[in-house]
Amino acid sequence: MDQPATPLEDIRARIAQAARIAGRAPGSVELVAISKTHAAEAIAPLIAQGQRVFGENRVQEAEAKWPALRAENPDVRLHLVGQLQSNKAEDALALFDCIHSVDRPSLVAALGKAMDRTGRRVPCFVQVNIGAEEQKGGCAISEVPALLASAREAQIPVEGLMCVPPLGIEAAPFFALLAKIAADNGVPQLSMGMSEDFETAVMLGATHVRVGSALFGARN
Numbered sequence: 001m002d003q004p005a006t007p008l009e010d011i012r013a014r015i016a017q018a019a020r021i022a023g024r025a026p027g028s029v030e031l032v033a034i035s036k037t038h039a040a041e042a043i044a045p046l047i048a049q050g051q052r053v054f055g056e057n058r059v060q061e062a063e064a065k066w067p068a069l070r071a072e073n074p075d076v077r078l079h080l081v082g083q084l085q086s087n088k089a090e091d092a093l094a095l096f097d098c099i100h101s102v103d104r105p106s107l108v109a110a111l112g113k114a115m116d117r118t119g120r121r122v123p124c125f126v127q128v129n130i131g132a133e134e135q136k137g138g139c140a141i142s143e144v145p146a147l148l149a150s151a152r153e154a155q156i157p158v159e160g161l162m163c164v165p166p167l168g169i170e171a172a173p174f175f176a177l178l179a180k181i182a183a184d185n186g187v188p189q190l191s192m193g194m195s196e197d198f199e200t201a202v203m204l205g206a207t208h209v210r211v212g213s214a215l216f217g218a219r220n
């Protein structure tokens with residue numbers, strides 16, 4: 001008998017299957033393992049199994065956890081998927097290889113300056129408040145073209161759009177809408193899909209899925 005699949009193997013197989021159904025190459029989808037709230041002891045086994053791309057939602061938490069893990073695994077890439085305060089832009093740049101949460105003009109300005117100062121220009125996503133929810137991060141759909149233009153002006157390499165759809169309702173229409181907005185604006189990548197809906201997101205064009213609890217178990 002084969003060993004039972006690990007959660008990582010299971011998620012990878014499901015991503016590959018969804019990609020195949022959609023006529024996409026399985027390698028065109030990046031699995032970002034969202035390790036927020038989980039300690040280094042929970043993360044190390046995933047690194048040992050070959051996972052190399054991780055995501056955190058807080059700069060401070062990542063600063064506490066990742067320097068030691070990365071010293072042992074220099075090829076690990078770290079993505080920021082949570083809201084970023086403008087005054088943390090330079091700290092974020094020092095640690096992260098990709099930022100998924102660019103969502104307002106003040107942050108574009110701060111990130112642009114931080115990139116100028118450090119000479120480090122990491123790929124970014126513009127986060128869209130796709131369900132027009134009051135308390136959610138992300139810019140309004142109507143603000144996407146202007147925000148993309150100001151990011152380009154600031155020489156921020158924006159490669160795609162990111163969203164977190166409203167909880168508790170079918171995510172597919174929101175993923176499809178994000179894909180349309182990205183196509184309309186000429187940005188190629190889509191960061192969408194989490195533990196509950198990443199296969200749907202892959203079928204609708206996700207290039208990056210952000211999976212936490214399905215890999216690590218529930219968060220406290």
Ligand SMILES: *Cc1c(COP(=O)(O)O)cnc(C)c1O
Binds near residue numbers: 036212213214
């Ligand atoms: C926590 C988080 C995720 C992962 O959520 P799961 O449901 O645990 O997979 C993905 N994206 C963002 C922005 C998050 O904050």
